[in-house]
Amino acid sequence: MDTVSVKKHMATDFQVTEAIKVLRTNLFFSGNDKRVVALTSYQASEGKSTLALQLAASIAETGKRVVLVDADLRKSALASRLRYRGKPVGLSHYLSGMANADEMLCETDVKGFYMVFSGARVPNPAELLGASSFDKLIAALRDTFDYVIVDAAPLGQVIDAAIIAPKLDGVIMVINAADNSYKNEQRIKHQLERSGGKILGVILNRVNLSELEGYYSKNHYSYD
Amino acid sequence: MEEKHELELDFGDLFRYLKRKILVLLLAALIGGVFGFVFTKVTAVPKYSANISVYLMIKQYEEGIVYSDYQISSQLVYDYQALIKCRTVADRVIEDLDLDMTPEQVADAITVDYETYSRVLTVTVTDSDPQRAADIANALGNQGNELVADMMRMGAIQLVDEAKVPDSGSVANPITRAVLFAAVAVVLTAGVLAVIRVLDDTIRSEADVQRYLGLSVLGIIPENAELTAAAKKPAAKPAASKASAARKEKR
Numbered sequence: 493m494d495t496v497s498v499k500k501h502m503a504t505d506f507q508v509t510e511a512i513k514v515l516r517t518n519l520f521f522s523g524n525d526k527r528v529v530a531l532t533s534y535q536a537s538e539g540k541s542t543l544a545l546q547l548a549a550s551i552a553e554t555g556k557r558v559v560l561v562d563a564d565l566r567k568s569a570l571a572s573r574l575r576y577r578g579k580p581v582g583l584s585h586y587l588s589g590m591a592n593a594d595e596m597l598c599e600t601d602v603k604g605f606y607m608v609f610s611g612a613r614v615p616n617p618a619e620l621l622g623a624s625s626f627d628k629l630i631a632a633l634r635d636t637f638d639y640v641i642v643d644a645a646p647l648g649q650v651i652d653a654a655i656i657a658p659k660l661d662g663v664i665m666v667i668n669a670a671d672n673s674y675k676n677e678q679r680i681k682h683q684l685e686r687s688g689g690k691i692l693g694v695i696l697n698r699v700n701l702s703e704l705e706g707y708y709s710k711n712h713y714s715y716d
Numbered sequence: 717m718e719e720k721h722e723l724e725l726d727f728g729d730l731f732r733y734l735k736r737k738i739l740v741l742l743l744a745a746l747i748g749g750v751f752g753f754v755f756t757k758v759t760a761v762p763k764y765s766a767n768i769s770v771y772l773m774i775k776q777y778e779e780g781i782v783y784s785d786y787q788i789s790s791q792l793v794y795d796y797q798a799l800i801k802c803r804t805v806a807d808r809v810i811e812d813l814d815l816d817m818t819p820e821q822v823a824d825a826i827t828v829d830y831e832t833y834s835r836v837l838t839v840t841v842t843d844s845d846p847q848r849a850a851d852i853a854n855a856l857g858n859q860g861n862e863l864v865a866d867m868m869r870m871g872a873i874q875l876v877d878e879a880k881v882p883d884s885g886s887v888a889n890p891i892t893r894a895v896l897f898a899a900v901a902v903v904l905t906a907g908v909l910a911v912i913r914v915l916d917d918t919i920r921s922e923a924d925v926q927r928y929l930g931l932s933v934l935g936i937i938p939e940n941a942e943l944t945a946a947a948k949k950p951a952a953k954p955a956a957s958k959a960s961a962a963r964k965e966k967r
């Protein structure tokens with residue numbers, strides 16, 4: 493197994509780490525049956541990959557075993573973001589039968605934190621994600637890990653997230669607070685619900701904290 | 717939990733929003749003020765005022781003035797004020813001076829003042845042309861007074877002072893205008909900002925998530941340079957932490 497450097501990408505800013513901890517705590521409190529969770533959003537670049545990485549690493553810090561699966565087969569951002577130079581085997585290879593689960597699982601320098609990169613670009617991501625091999629992979633990861641965090645493609649652009657949603661325990665909608673439209677968010681919310689997915693809640697990203705005064709809810713304290 | 721679609725007015729939110737936009741509002745005030753000042757300076761036409769003094773005194777008996785003469789004359793002060801502005805007088809002044817003005821314009825140019833308990837009136841004519849102001853004032857003092865005297869059925873109205881051609885005019889105060897324009901600019905800008913805010917369909921807060929999606933918020937992640945930098949130049953990580961350390965110090 494190749495080792496991926498994740499540590500140096502982890503946030504150190506107090507406000508950010510606190511906010512990630514609150515998110516982690518709220519996910520834990522969503523219930524023990526919410527362990528396989530995807531992040532999606534309406535647009536690209538709302539922060540799914542950024543937050544999936546920070547959240548997964550933060551979960552690993554509590555001593556749990558967690559795997560981050562880059563299921564955004566169209567953008568495949570995590571490998572380049574983490575400057576991963578190891579074997580280029582990933583999810584698309586596994587789903588198309590070109591690799592087995594062990595081959596694509598990457599260890600990281602954070603204990604208990606594993607990565608599945610997206611692999612090579614394929615012409616039919618939605619088809620691959622809809623196939624039973626994806627279900628099988630999820631079942632296997634569910635047995636091996638405490639938490640499976642799936643970085644999914646933006647639902648405003650491609651159907652992928654709605655295809656995998658019903659195969660997971662839940663979906664979290666990432667919303668860029670600086671740029672969104674509630675009509676679009678309602679659209680993908682309904683799309684996820686129609687697909688049979690369970691929406692656990694929303695992450696408001698890129699929030700300008702000074703704008704939040706008078707809004708900040710009292711129940712958003714970290715528990716640890 | 718229900719999703720809401722309709723426009724809702726949240727005055728607390730609007731107020732906080734405008735408070736955050738204080739710099740925009742100040743800028744609007746500045747632009748409005750400067751514009752008002754310059755505009756007034758450039759376009760304001762000086763106004764010239766010329767005035768005559770008139771003494772109203774009725775003489776009921778040839779022998780001399782009696783006390784009731786004073787009383788009646790005092791009453792006539794009010795009539796004079798109205799009559800000197802009447803159309804008959806204005807028409808006559810326009811005709812005599814061959815003015816390119818309407819009777820209403822002539823009447824508007826006239827103001828009449830008097831000291832309480834006195835029968836001396838000051839008739840002031842304000843115009844953009846000093847010579848014309850004096851001419852109109854003097855025409856009022858002569859032909860105008862004759863007509864008014866006829867209407868009031870009294871003897872001649874005494875002209876105390878003739879009008880002189882004024883040599884300096886007055887201009888609208890640019891400072892007052894600047895303040896007025898600044899205030900108008902602020903109100904208009906605040907109005908536009910409020911409309912933008914109300915029509916804005918962006919989800920920004922936990923309350924918005926509840927209102928529009930009926931979903932709970934699992935996390936609120938601040939905008940932070942560290943998260944941006946992490947993606948763009950992971951090699952420059954120490955710089956990012958330095959930046960956030962600097963931010964912490966500032967607080």
Ligand SMILES: Nc1ncnc2c1ncn2[C@@H]1O[C@H](COP(=O)(O)OP(=O)(O)O)[C@@H](O)[C@H]1O
Nearest residue numbers: 536537538539540541542698939940943944947
């Ligand atoms: N909270 C944040 N503050 C600042 N920049 C952020 C934040 N979240 C995400 N970004 C930046 O936004 C860009 C897009 O984020 P990314 O996670 O790649 O989006 P997505 O995976 O949804 O397409 C990246 O440059 C990332 O660093």
Ligand SMILES: [Mg+2]
Nearest residue numbers: 540541564569
């Ligand atoms: Mg991404």
